[in-house]
Structures are given as C-alpha cells and as structure tokens.
Amino acid sequence: MWSSPQIQSWSMEPKEDMDMEKSRVLVIGGAGDIGKHIVAASVHLGHPTAILIKEFAPSDIIKVQLLNSWVNSGASLLKGDLFDHESLVKAIKCADIVISAVGPHQVAEQTRIVAAIKEAGSVKRSVPSEFGSDVDRLHTVDPAVSLCALKANFRRVIEAEGIPHTYVSCNSFAETYLPSIGDVTAIGAGPPASKITILGDGDAKAVFVFKDDIATYTMRVVDDARTLNKILYMRRPTNVVSHNELISMWEKKAGRTLQKVHLPEEEILKWIEEAVFPLNILLSLALSIFARGDQSNFDIDPAVGVEATS
Amino acid sequence: MWSSPQIQSWSMEPKEDMDMEKSRVLVIGGAGDIGKHIVAASVHLGHPTAILIKEFAPSDIIKVQLLNSWVNSGASLLKGDLFDHESLVKAIKCADIVISAVGPHQVAEQTRIVAAIKEAGSVKRSVPSEFGSDVDRLHTVDPAVSLCALKANFRRVIEAEGIPHTYVSCNSFAETYLPSIGDVTAIGAGPPASKITILGDGDAKAVFVFKDDIATYTMRVVDDARTLNKILYMRRPTNVVSHNELISMWEKKAGRTLQKVHLPEEEILKWIEEAVFPLNILLSLALSIFARGDQSNFDIDPAVGVEATS
Incomplete structure (x- = not known):
C-alpha cells in the first residue's frame, strides 16, 4: 500500500541497466492525456524516464495498472507532487x-516547477505544458483567448527566469478533428451523414498530428541544441491541410459527396456568442484553426522557432 | 464559459425527441473509465440519458470534446456534483x-447519492459503482481485502436504506488481463517473450469481459424486473476460462510455446508481502481471481443473483 515502508524502495536513482548516454527525463503529469504518450515515447527512445506520481487511492485499479505497466516498461516512479516543493526538487x-x-x-x-528547477540547478531543458497552437499567434475571441493567455503568460515567466526551454506547438490533435472530417460542431459524432459545416471559405490550412507522433517528435529533438529556447513547430507538409482538402480526401475515399455549409466570420462570431457550453469553447478555438489559419499563416522565424521534422 | 448565463439553457428536462417509453438514465461519474462506456451504451440503447457534470477548467479541451461528443450523441449534461445535495436531487x-x-x-x-435518491423518491433502480468481482465473495489478503471492503460496506448501506438496486459483478476487465495473456506481473508489457507466471495450478476459472460488453449487458437488463435487488453476474460460458486454457489458446494462435512458472499459494502470499507498490495490489487481486477462482467457484444462487446473458 502507498503508505507502507515498501515505498522506500522506489528508486530515486537511475536504474543500473539504463542507457546513461541518453538524457534523463522527468515527466510531470505523465498519467494525463498527452503525458501517457510522452512517457511511452521517452521510454521507447531509450531515455532513463521517471514519472512524478502523487498520492492517490490505491483502490484506483486503473491507475495501479498504468503504474505497473510503466514499471514493466522500465520507467521509474517517483513519489511527489507539484505542491510539495521538496519532492519536486528531489525528483528534478x-x-x-x-x-x-x-x-x-x-x-x-x-x-x-520553475522554482524547483532553479533550486535543483541541473536541468538542461524544460518543456511547459502546451501541446496546441502557438499561443503567441492566435487570432480569435473568448473563451479561447483567455484559455490560451494562461499558457502565453507562463512562457513569459520561463523567459524572465532564464530557464532553458522548448515550447511544443504541435497544433491540432488529429484524434480530435479527423473523425468528424474537421466539422467542429460534430466532434464525437463521426463523419457527417450528408451536410458538413465549414468555418470560413475552407481554404485556410490547419495542421493535424496524432498524439503518438507529437510525443515521438518531442522526445526526439528535445535535447537537440537547435531546439534550445525555441518554439518547436510540428508542421510537416503532409500534416498541413485545408478543410476543403480534408473533405475532398474523405469524399473520394467514402465514395460520396457532402453538402457544404460555409459560415462567414460574422456568423461564426455571432454563433460563438450564442453557443452554449461546451460548443462555444470549441468554436472559438476552431475560428482560429479553420477560418483564420493560425497554425500556418506565418513563416517560421528561425530566430524563435524550428520545424520538428526539419 | 461555465459561469456564463448560457449554462441556464442546459436542459434539465428530457429532450422532446427522446423515446419516453425507455427508462430515463442518469450517470454519475460518466467521464470515468467505465462511465464512458455506460453513457455510450445507454444512449445507443435509446435511453434518454443524462450525465452529471461537475465544474472543471473550461481550458480542459479533452473534457470539452468529450462533453461535446455526448451532446452530439443526444445525451443531456446536467451541472451538478456529488457534494452539492440540491443539484444531485434535482438531477435524480x-x-x-x-x-x-x-x-x-x-x-x-x-x-x-442514497440520501438524494431517498429525497427524490422516484428512482426505480440504482447501480452503485462496483464493476469487478463480487465483493462479498473474495478470498484474498490485503491490500485487496481492504479495497473491496469499501464496496461491500456500501452494499449494506443500500440494503439498510431499502433502495431498489442492482449490483454489477462483471468480473475482470478483458482489457487489463488479456494483452499479457493473464500474466499479472506483466500488465502493460504485452505477451511474455518466453516465460509466463501462473498463480497456483492455473486451472481455476476466471471471467474476462470487455468494457463495452459490460456496459451493454448492464444497460440491457438494468430495468428488468428479474434484476431487481439482485447481483448481476457476467459469466457467459465463452468468457469463463482458466489461465492454462488462456495460455494454450494464445500459444496455438502465436505458434510458440511459453515456459510456465507456477507459483504455489505460500509463495504468492510471501510475494504480496514483499512486493512494492503497485504490484502488491495487483497480486492480491490476482490471488483471488487466478489462484482461488473467486469469479467462478460458486453457483449463482437465484435468490440473490442472476447471470446477465441468461
């Protein structure tokens, strides 16, 4: 059980058989949606990998199984918590x-985490939790603006403190948008039966990347000197596609044609205001992604960013 | 956003186009591991379905997408929380x-929930969160004993309060045990390369059911008079299999043979005591499932239980 003396045997030291030539990775939030993929990619790429685990009900068998699978894959569990400074420093x-x-x-x-990194003094790279569009380059309205401001503000903290970092701008999760062929009003409902909603003219390019690939790209380049203090954009040409192109690809494959309903910007804005939760949040994000092309409407400035596959 | 007036438009009433001949279902904990399957099965079987949703960060896009997918599937979201009695009564x-x-x-x-059901006065059936072995029929040691006692104790509360109920004893999640061919020490590591650990002689029968099937069986029979105040056992003959049989099936399919390492009970007990978290929890559960056969070592007493597919 969690509070038993057995916990003492959890390794805080890298395991003997670990590849010490590879950077040692600590994942905070490893049990979350994207965190699980990061842990798997880190272990797969041979990094000595540890996951910070906070106390939870040992009766949570689903979590027990996840932790056991990590142990079986060779990762280390470190007991600790974001709100326990000492444990955080020790792990970092x-x-x-x-x-x-x-x-x-x-x-x-x-x-x-920033405070603990400063105290630990040994960290060569820090990646904050972003995993979406470049939060400094969004052109949309609330609620999305407020949500992304949280992440943008944290970038400023990292920069002010001089923490070596990489920001991961992986753009859109393919798992979210592809099943409904990019129809944000139909997320979770599968491909539209006959009619598809297109925000704007449908020509703006969005970027869709699967979570496994996001994690693999991240872990492959995170200790590369070229990504130090840069934004890591995931924008491989094959992943960049307009809504019209996406629909056309699907129509060819499915052998049927959808009726296209285009919404001009003023209608989208009105809809966002009127939409009830949770659609209003998705629509204000989609305005940026699908109508305004914020994931592709700028060239990557080599002074601040680098493309992941380049 | 969550706190906006828009939330007022969330439906607390069944939707107009719902099938009113079907029982109305409220799921509490619908966003959890088994809850997601229950919601999907309930909607799929045509039940007017509502999910109690507590406040969370609107920036949790993963959750926003899940809620949106429910809305798209025809379910209702009811804002409320286990710890807000009034909201619970209103939803129930x-x-x-x-x-x-x-x-x-x-x-x-x-x-x-019991208190709210008593106040609401209209509930015809209540299913507590169990979704495992029959918690009144486990023969194992700690930590598993203490964990399952929580669920067993709650059965006594429901019975004392006279709440109409069905207990779902779905036995083992197939998703947990089948990938490692029932080797509980290798959960998350896939099929064993050469050697498999067997608890006991391997002849005790366990029951493996996929979560989708668990949810479908549950929702199919939960308003049946025959399951009122009964334990709903999922024990279809095709899902009942010994560890030896499971290994043999896999060996035939994979075309290779595993070395079998049998652990007698005294060794299992010693290992549970020595094992570190999280393996100790899994082992003490597995002792019941694989060595002692607690999912199949009794006949279903028609006075207290009913098999789901019968």
Missing part, C-alpha cells in the same frame, strides 16, 4: 530534461 | 435509473 535533481504535461487546472501552477 | 428527480460509476476515491461518498 535526477533529471536533465523536465517535461510538464500537467492538466489545464495547473498551467499557472507550473511556476512551482 | 429527472431519472428512473441512477448508475454510479464514480471513481475509487468516492465509493464511500455514494451515501450522498
């Missing part, structure tokens, strides 16, 4: 790279 | 059947 001292994949509740709380 | 008043799929932290807190 064992790592070269700290990846935060904390949930949205804790984006602002990542200042605690 | 709109339901004939209340399914709890709350997480392990909240098993004991389900007394709050």
Whole structure:
C-alpha cells in the first residue's frame, strides 16, 4: 500500500541497466492525456524516464495498472507532487530534461516547477505544458483567448527566469478533428451523414498530428541544441491541410459527396456568442484553426522557432 | 464559459425527441473509465440519458470534446456534483435509473447519492459503482481485502436504506488481463517473450469481459424486473476460462510455446508481502481471481443473483 515502508524502495536513482548516454527525463503529469504518450515515447527512445506520481487511492485499479505497466516498461516512479516543493526538487535533481504535461487546472501552477528547477540547478531543458497552437499567434475571441493567455503568460515567466526551454506547438490533435472530417460542431459524432459545416471559405490550412507522433517528435529533438529556447513547430507538409482538402480526401475515399455549409466570420462570431457550453469553447478555438489559419499563416522565424521534422 | 448565463439553457428536462417509453438514465461519474462506456451504451440503447457534470477548467479541451461528443450523441449534461445535495436531487428527480460509476476515491461518498435518491423518491433502480468481482465473495489478503471492503460496506448501506438496486459483478476487465495473456506481473508489457507466471495450478476459472460488453449487458437488463435487488453476474460460458486454457489458446494462435512458472499459494502470499507498490495490489487481486477462482467457484444462487446473458 502507498503508505507502507515498501515505498522506500522506489528508486530515486537511475536504474543500473539504463542507457546513461541518453538524457534523463522527468515527466510531470505523465498519467494525463498527452503525458501517457510522452512517457511511452521517452521510454521507447531509450531515455532513463521517471514519472512524478502523487498520492492517490490505491483502490484506483486503473491507475495501479498504468503504474505497473510503466514499471514493466522500465520507467521509474517517483513519489511527489507539484505542491510539495521538496519532492519536486528531489525528483528534478535526477533529471536533465523536465517535461510538464500537467492538466489545464495547473498551467499557472507550473511556476512551482520553475522554482524547483532553479533550486535543483541541473536541468538542461524544460518543456511547459502546451501541446496546441502557438499561443503567441492566435487570432480569435473568448473563451479561447483567455484559455490560451494562461499558457502565453507562463512562457513569459520561463523567459524572465532564464530557464532553458522548448515550447511544443504541435497544433491540432488529429484524434480530435479527423473523425468528424474537421466539422467542429460534430466532434464525437463521426463523419457527417450528408451536410458538413465549414468555418470560413475552407481554404485556410490547419495542421493535424496524432498524439503518438507529437510525443515521438518531442522526445526526439528535445535535447537537440537547435531546439534550445525555441518554439518547436510540428508542421510537416503532409500534416498541413485545408478543410476543403480534408473533405475532398474523405469524399473520394467514402465514395460520396457532402453538402457544404460555409459560415462567414460574422456568423461564426455571432454563433460563438450564442453557443452554449461546451460548443462555444470549441468554436472559438476552431475560428482560429479553420477560418483564420493560425497554425500556418506565418513563416517560421528561425530566430524563435524550428520545424520538428526539419 | 461555465459561469456564463448560457449554462441556464442546459436542459434539465428530457429532450422532446427522446423515446419516453425507455427508462430515463442518469450517470454519475460518466467521464470515468467505465462511465464512458455506460453513457455510450445507454444512449445507443435509446435511453434518454443524462450525465452529471461537475465544474472543471473550461481550458480542459479533452473534457470539452468529450462533453461535446455526448451532446452530439443526444445525451443531456446536467451541472451538478456529488457534494452539492440540491443539484444531485434535482438531477435524480429527472431519472428512473441512477448508475454510479464514480471513481475509487468516492465509493464511500455514494451515501450522498442514497440520501438524494431517498429525497427524490422516484428512482426505480440504482447501480452503485462496483464493476469487478463480487465483493462479498473474495478470498484474498490485503491490500485487496481492504479495497473491496469499501464496496461491500456500501452494499449494506443500500440494503439498510431499502433502495431498489442492482449490483454489477462483471468480473475482470478483458482489457487489463488479456494483452499479457493473464500474466499479472506483466500488465502493460504485452505477451511474455518466453516465460509466463501462473498463480497456483492455473486451472481455476476466471471471467474476462470487455468494457463495452459490460456496459451493454448492464444497460440491457438494468430495468428488468428479474434484476431487481439482485447481483448481476457476467459469466457467459465463452468468457469463463482458466489461465492454462488462456495460455494454450494464445500459444496455438502465436505458434510458440511459453515456459510456465507456477507459483504455489505460500509463495504468492510471501510475494504480496514483499512486493512494492503497485504490484502488491495487483497480486492480491490476482490471488483471488487466478489462484482461488473467486469469479467462478460458486453457483449463482437465484435468490440473490442472476447471470446477465441468461
């Protein structure tokens, strides 16, 4: 059980058989949606990988199984918590790279990670929890603006404190948008039966990347000197596609044609205002992605960014 | 956003186009591991389905997408919380059947659901969060004994309060045990390369059911008079298999043979004591399932139980 003396045997030290040539990785928020993929990619690429685990009900068999699968894959579990400074410092001292994949509740709380990194003094790279569009390049309205401001503000904290970092701008999760062929009003409902909603003219390019690929790209380049203090954009040409192109690809494959309903910007804006939760949030994000092309409407400035596959 | 007036338009009433001949279902804990399957099965089987949703960060896009997918599938979202009695009563008043799929932290807190059901006065069936072995028929040691006692104790509360109920004893999640061919020490590591650990002689029969099937069986029979105040056992003959049989099936399919390492009971018990978290929890559960056959070592007494597919 959690509180038994057995916990003492959890390794805070890298395992003997680990590849010590590879950077040691600590994942905070490893049990979350994107965190699980990061842990898997890190282990797969041979990084000595540890996951910070906070106390939870041992009767949570689903979580027990997840932890057991990590142990079986060769990862280390470190008991600790974002809100326990000492545990955080202790865990971070064992790592070269700290990846935060904390949930949205804790984006602002990542200042605690910054404080611990400063005290530990040994971290070579820190990745804050972003995993979306470049939060400094969004052109949309609330609620999305307020949500992304949290992440943008945290970038300023990292920069002010001089923490070596990489920001991961992986753009859109393919798992979210592809099943409904990019129809944001139909997320979870599968491909539209006959009619598809297109925000704007449908020609703006969006970027869709699967979570496994996001994690693999991230872990492959996170200790590369070329990504130091840069934004890591995931924008491989094959992943960049307009809504019209996406629909056309699907129509060819499915052998049927959808009726296209285009919404001009003023209608989208009105709809966002009127839409009830949770659609209003999705629509204000989609305005940026699908109508305004914020994932592709700028060239990557080599002074601040680098493309992941380049 | 969550706190905007838009939330007022969330439907607390069944939708117009719902099939009013079907029982109205409220799921508490619908966003959890088994809860998601319950919601999907309930909607799929045509039940007017509502999910109790508590406040969360609107920046949790993963959750926003899940809620949106429910809305798209025809389910209703009801804002409320286990710890807000008034919201719970209001939600329960709109339901004939209340399914709890709350997480392990909240098993004991389900007394709050009981209190709300008593006040609402209209519930015809209540399902507490169990979804495992029959908690009154386990023969194992700690930590598993203490964990399952929580669920067993809650059965006594429901019975004492006279709440019409069905207990779902679905036995083992197939998703947990089948990938490692029933080797509990290798959960998450896939099929063993050469050697497989067998608890006991391997002849005790366990029951493996996929979560989708668990949810479908549950929703199919939960408003049947034959399951009232009964334990619903999922024990279809095709799902009942010994560890030896499971290994043999896999060996035939994979075309190779595994070395079998049998652990006698005294060694298992010693290992549970010595094992570190999280393996100790899994082993003490597995002792019951694989060595002692607690999912199949009794005949179903028609006075207290019924098999789901019968």
